[in-house]
Amino acid sequence: MNIKTRKEFPDFVAFVSDVDLKDDLTVEQVKKIDDAINKFSVLVFKNQNINDEQQVRFTKYFGEIEASGNKSNITKASDRRLSTDLADVSNLDKNNKPFTQNDPRRIFNLGNRLWHTDSSFKKIPAKYSLLSARNISKEGGNTEFADMRSAYDNLDTKIKDKVESMICEHSLIYSRQRLGFDMTQELSSDEIKNFTPVEQPLVRTNKSTNRKTIFLSCHIGKIRGWIRPDSMCFIDDLIEYATQSRFKYDHQWSQNDLVIWDNRQTMHRARAFDDLKENRDMRRTTVLGEEKLL
Numbered sequence: 001m002n003i004k005t006r007k008e009f010p011d012f013v014a015f016v017s018d019v020d021l022k023d024d025l026t027v028e029q030v031k032k033i034d035d036a037i038n039k040f041s042v043l044v045f046k047n048q049n050i051n052d053e054q055q056v057r058f059t060k061y062f063g064e065i066e067a068s069g070n071k072s073n074i075t076k077a078s079d080r081r082l083s084t085d086l087a088d089v090s091n092l093d094k095n096n097k098p099f100t101q102n103d104p105r106r107i108f109n110l111g112n113r114l115w116h117t118d119s120s121f122k123k124i125p126a127k128y129s130l131l132s133a134r135n136i137s138k139e140g141g142n143t144e145f146a147d148m149r150s151a152y153d154n155l156d157t158k159i160k161d162k163v164e165s166m167i168c169e170h171s172l173i174y175s176r177q178r179l180g181f182d183m184t185q186e187l188s189s190d191e192i193k194n195f196t197p198v199e200q201p202l203v204r205t206n207k208s209t210n211r212k213t214i215f216l217s218c219h220i221g222k223i224r225g226w227i228r229p230d231s232m233c234f235i236d237d238l239i240e241y242a243t244q245s246r247f248k249y250d251h252q253w254s255q256n257d258l259v260i261w262d263n264r265q266t267m268h269r270a271r272a273f274d275d276l277k278e279n280r281d282m283r284r285t286t287v288l289g290e291e292k293l294l
């Protein structure tokens with residue numbers, strides 16, 4: 001197995017080759033990959049023609065799988081295209097047809113175009129995400145990643161002091177409000193309970209490396225003790241700062257790429273493509289986090 005970086009980002013994003021994710025991996029190989037995730041935050045594996053079962057098996061080398069269900073999406077169980085081991089990050093319904101423009105599931109999924117961290121709205125937020133490109137769009141549909149360790153390191157000292165003990169509320173309701181999609185209107189009072197905001201610290205430490213990161217996400221809608229409009233202005237300024245090109249990697253997908261990212265150390269967003277016409281079939285498995293942060 002080979003792990004290579006590029007000179008523009010010596011400690012962010014690495015390309016892993018000479019490993020077939022369909023094979024059984026040795027303890028040493030798993031450790032090498034896990035260490036590389038901690039070190040580089042984003043790992044790219046090319047030409048990995050895997051199916052769902054193989055993706056799930058590979059994911060389990062790194063921990064327990066976070067089930068995808070009614071707490072992370074508005075798709076009903078009967079409308080799911082994939083098993084609950086996988087999050088469907090495609091633009092497709094269960095007949096493999098693109099969602100129509102006004103389909104609430106499409107509008108909900110547009111939230112992936114905003115800078116976020118997967119499952120930051122859960123009491124135990126996600127650790128790693130593994131995204132497999134089964135079918136890509138002809139144009140667009142890139143995924144951008146931003147390094148929240150470098151963003152933290154380069155913060156102005158005054159802002160570092162200000163954010164050190166900040167606590168933020170995260171919910172899918174907040175990120176979808178940014179799109180003009182009001183989940184409180186779209187869902188029943190019972191369904192909306194699945195999306196109750198969860199508090200998370202704004203600064204966290206990766207215990208494996210002892211590096212601090214800014215735990216940012218468009219799911220943040222409020223800072224504890226602040227009013228919402230002030231919270232939004234502050235968080236939006238911070239997201240704008242943390243996603244400058246010096247902290248950012250733009251991944252242009254090829255068929256059968258598999259990308260792993262560390263949600264403790266990065267933010268990401270999907271870019272636009274012709275989603276009403278093209279089939280972009282992307283399947284994500286998620287490694288459950290190991291602890292509550294508060």
Ligand SMILES: [Fe+2]
Nearest residue numbers: 112116117118
């Ligand atoms: Fe995501």
